[in-house]
Amino acid sequence: MQITGRITSDAVVRNTKSDKKVVGFNVALNENYVSNGEKKQTTTFFECSYWRGENLAQCLIKGTLVELTGSVGVNAYMKSNEPKASLTFRVNEIKLHGKSNAKVEEQPPVVATEGAPSFNTIPVPEDDLPF
Template sequence: MEITGRITKDATLVKISKDKQVVNFSIAINDAYKPKGSTEMKQIVTYINCDYWLSPKIVAYLKRGSQVSLFGRIGLSVYCNAEGKALGNLTFHVNHLKILVFAKKENDSSSTLIPPASPITEDKPDDLPF
C-alpha cells in the first residue's frame, strides 16, 4: 500500500533494545469531496501514526512539514480502556520511504529545500544508452 502526506512533527528515534531502534512519526493526509446535493467541497484531514525500523539515520531528515511517500502495511491495535469502551489505533508500518519535499528551514525564505544535486560537468561523457 502507498500513502503520501506531510509530517506533522519531527520524527523521534526510540531505542527498543541494544541493537534495535524505531523511527516514529505521524503524517497528515488532506482530502476533499463534495457531498451529494451540496455545492461546497468538504475538506478532511486524516492523521496516521507511522513506524520505520530499517534505518534510524533517516530521523534527521523527517522534519515537520516534509512531504513523504510511504510504502508498507496498515496495522490496527484494538483495546478496551478503563471504562470498558473499545478503542483502536491505526499504525502504518513503513517498508520503503521516499522524501518528496524537504521541510523548510526556520531561517529560510524559500518555500522548500531540495538537497543539492551533484554538479554536472561537460568534460565527462554521459553513460546513458540513449
C-alpha cells in the same frame, strides 16, 4: 500501499526491548471532496514506524511532505473503559518532498529504503548512461 501526507511532529528514535532501533512519526493525510456542492476535507492520521535506518529521523521533521510505501495496521486499545483504535503504517520506503514552506518542485525527492538512508547526490552526465 502508498500514502502521501505531512509529518505532524518531529520523528523520534526508540529502542525496542531487543535493542533494535525504530523511527516513529505521525503523518496526516488530507482528502478533499465535494458534498452537495460544498467543499469538505477529511484528515486521517497514521502512526508510522520505520525499521530500516535511524539516521533518517533527522530528516523527518514536522511539516515535511512524505510519500510512504508500506503496510497498514490497526492498534486497538482501551481508554476510559472504551475501545479505541488508531491506524498504523509500517514503512518500507520513504520519499521526502520537502517542508511545507518550500516549493516541492525545487527539491527533488530523497528516497530511503533498506539500511541507512541513501541520498543520490552525484550527478551522472547523460552521455555516461548505459542505454
